Amino acid sequence: MKLLRDTWLMFHRYFVIFISNPAWVIIGVAQPVLYLLLFAPLLKSLVHIPGFPSGGAYNVFVPGLLIQLGLFGASGVGFALIAELRAGVIERFRVTPVSRLSLLLGRALRDILTLLIQSLILLGLAIPFGLKPTAAGVLVMLGLVALIGLGMSSLAYAAALALKDENSYAPLVFTLSLPLLLLSGVLLPLQLAPQWLQDIAKVNPLSYAVTAARDLFNGNGGSPDVWKGLAIMAALAIVGIAIGARRFSRAIA
Amino acid sequence: MIHTRQLRRTFKSRRGPVEAVAGVDLDVLGGQTFGFLGPNGAGKTTTLRMLSTLMPPTSGQATVAGFDLRREPGRVRERIGYVSQEGSSYEDVTGRRELVIQGRLYGMGRAEAQRRAAELLESLELVDCADRKTKTYSGGQKRRLDVGIGLMHLPDLLFLDEPTTGLDPQSRARMWDEVRRLRESGTTVFLTTHYLEEADALCDRIAIIDHGKIVAEGTPDELKRQVAGDVVLVGTDGPTERAHDILKGQDFIRELTEEDGALRLYVDRGETAMPQIIRLLDGAGVTLATLSLHRPSLDDVFFRKTGRSLRETAA
Ligand SMILES: Nc1ncnc2c1ncn2[C@@H]1O[C@H](COP(=O)(O)OP(=O)(O)OP(=O)(O)O)[C@@H](O)[C@H]1O
Numbered sequence: 001m002k003l004l005r006d007t008w009l010m011f012h013r014y015f016v017i018f019i020s021n022p023a024w025v026i027i028g029v030a031q032p033v034l035y036l037l038l039f040a041p042l043l044k045s046l047v048h049i050p051g052f053p054s055g056g057a058y059n060v061f062v063p064g065l066l067i068q069l070g071l072f073g074a075s076g077v078g079f080a081l082i083a084e085l086r087a088g089v090i091e092r093f094r095v096t097p098v099s100r101l102s103l104l105l106g107r108a109l110r111d112i113l114t115l116l117i118q119s120l121i122l123l124g125l126a127i128p129f130g131l132k133p134t135a136a137g138v139l140v141m142l143g144l145v146a147l148i149g150l151g152m153s154s155l156a157y158a159a160a161l162a163l164k165d166e167n168s169y170a171p172l173v174f175t176l177s178l179p180l181l182l183l184s185g186v187l188l189p190l191q192l193a194p195q196w197l198q199d200i201a202k203v204n205p206l207s208y209a210v211t212a213a214r215d216l217f218n219g220n221g222g223s224p225d226v227w228k229g230l231a232i233m234a235a236l237a238i239v240g241i242a243i244g245a246r247r248f249s250r251a252i253a
Numbered sequence: 254m255i256h257t258r259q260l261r262r263t264f265k266s267r268r269g270p271v272e273a274v275a276g277v278d279l280d281v282l283g284g285q286t287f288g289f290l291g292p293n294g295a296g297k298t299t300t301l302r303m304l305s306t307l308m309p310p311t312s313g314q315a316t317v318a319g320f321d322l323r324r325e326p327g328r329v330r331e332r333i334g335y336v337s338q339e340g341s342s343y344e345d346v347t348g349r350r351e352l353v354i355q356g357r358l359y360g361m362g363r364a365e366a367q368r369r370a371a372e373l374l375e376s377l378e379l380v381d382c383a384d385r386k387t388k389t390y391s392g393g394q395k396r397r398l399d400v401g402i403g404l405m406h407l408p409d410l411l412f413l414d415e416p417t418t419g420l421d422p423q424s425r426a427r428m429w430d431e432v433r434r435l436r437e438s439g440t441t442v443f444l445t446t447h448y449l450e451e452a453d454a455l456c457d458r459i460a461i462i463d464h465g466k467i468v469a470e471g472t473p474d475e476l477k478r479q480v481a482g483d484v485v486l487v488g489t490d491g492p493t494e495r496a497h498d499i500l501k502g503q504d505f506i507r508e509l510t511e512e513d514g515a516l517r518l519y520v521d522r523g524e525t526a527m528p529q530i531i532r533l534l535d536g537a538g539v540t541l542a543t544l545s546l547h548r549p550s551l552d553d554v555f556f557r558k559t560g561r562s563l564r565e566t567a568a
């Protein structure tokens with residue numbers, strides 16, 4: 001099928017670009033690793049506070065870090081697209097009969113692959129600190145990260161195509177991703193937050209992903225919150241793809 | 254190969270709408286090299302982007318490579334190649350990879366794409382840098398790669414947006430050779446340029462566009478014949494006013510304009526006009542510094558049609 005073939009060709013192109021410069025897998029994973037080393041230890045003294053979820057500091061914190069990785073990792077992908085836009089590559093592809101959807105999906109799949117590699121690195125590093133994952137939990141977790149990556153990087157590409165230059169893309173990404181992060185309960189569980197903050201967080205899709213991720217690492221793999229998180233992230237991915245694909249097929253004036 | 258009727262494109266800007274292309278009628282036959290000549294901002298790129306399906310026209314009709322631009326853009330895309338003004342390769346990819354993926358996107362198998370890429374690298378003299386990332390390429394190498402990318406799928410029609418702008422004379426000569434080879438192979442080429450000598454040297458037909466409108470169209474010779482007669486340039490020592498006054502009333506001079514401190518005379522026959530000019534100016538005591546005879550060039554055509562010199566506007 002043409003869509004699959006084109007998506008594969010695009011994925012392959014961006015994968016080759018990626019392995020020709022693998023430094024940024026490390027750069028991407030550096031930030032969460034710093035959180036793991038320099039922030040997570042603080043939580044150890046908080047685990048006994050009423051309202052702190054059970055399961056131990058790392059089993060509470062690391063799942064959130066993976067969601068953060070997905071959010072930040074995917075939001076940065078627009079920069080490479082803007083570079084290509086400027087080089088005329090996107091215009092060149094749009095003159096070929098290539099499927100417009102594959103222009104988006106090929107890249108997004110490469111981004112997902114990167115995220116999954118980074119997630120595994122992070123999980124591996126967290127185990128010596130006291131993270132106790134289950135195989136099933138990790139698998140579903142990776143699925144959740146993949147969905148976040150798909151949705152967020154599609155939205156990031158749509159924004160990059162709309163704005164067309166780094167100087168407006170960068171501020172947009174930074175102003176949006178920080179509140180998204182703070183209102184998701186990644187750093188500290190939202191159960192500790194006052195009610196009004198918890199209410200605002202309810203409109204942030206990522207907060208459901210964080211809740212689902214924590215359940216996955218704390219023996220509640222079958223809880224309805226896991227399904228809810230997965231469903232909301234799947235919906236986000238679909239919306240993201242729809243918006244991103246529309247942008248790729250529209251004229252870039 | 255290309256037929257357009259009243260093709261228009263308007264952009265919205267803060268100071269109201271800008272009519273970048275204001276009703277263009279073009280007919281380009283198969284196998285021709287067609288030149289689109291015009292100064293900066295004339296609407297060349299906008300026209301090309303419409304014809305290559307990148308941008309929908311605001312109004313008007315066009316068929317490109319046998320298919321209606323609006324109704325069957327997919328069919329058009331299969332048959333055309335487009336080399337944009339800005340270039341089209343990515344710095345972190347090798348030239349060979351860029352060619353291969355381009356072929357693959359047009360449905361070629363891997364082996365076929367690799368064979369075709371090798372062939373193009375050979376003919377465009379890019380073998381030495383084929384497996385280096387394109388950020389290491391010189392300007393000329395990059396531009397040749399762009400053309401190669403546009404030719405990967407052997408299109409019937411190739412759009413080249415300013416293929417030689419910014420190239421040194423040697424690279425430009427190579428590009429000219431490449432365009433001539435394309436013409437010999439039967440490919441229709443639609444190129445834009447600021448350079449009159451380029452349009453003159455390469456093109457079977459030329460359209461001159463200014464402010465979004467075609468101001469002249471024809472073979473280079475036809476266009477030059479529209480500016481009948483010859484051009485004589487007269488340079489004097491010091492101000493040109495006296496010479497201007499003396500020559501103004503003469504019957505054999507059809508038109509007289511001033512340009513860069515010299516006089517430009519349009520005459521029927523330069524050979525007989527020159528001695529007369531010398532006699533007249535000598536007799537009045539005006540010292541001639543330079544006197545030269547020119548067959549009309551496309552520059553004169555442009556000047557006649559727009560009142561401006563293309564060289565000034567394209568600077
Ligand atoms: N996206 C756009 N939005 C607004 N105005 C535009 C846009 N693209 C082009 N224009 C305007 O349309 C006019 C024609 O531009 P175009 O790029 O077609 O000129 P050109 O003949 O290719 O010039 P050049 O020789 O400099 O490449 C210019 O006045 C330009 O500013």
Ligand SMILES: [Mg+2]
Nearest residue numbers: 297298299338
């Ligand atoms: Mg242009």
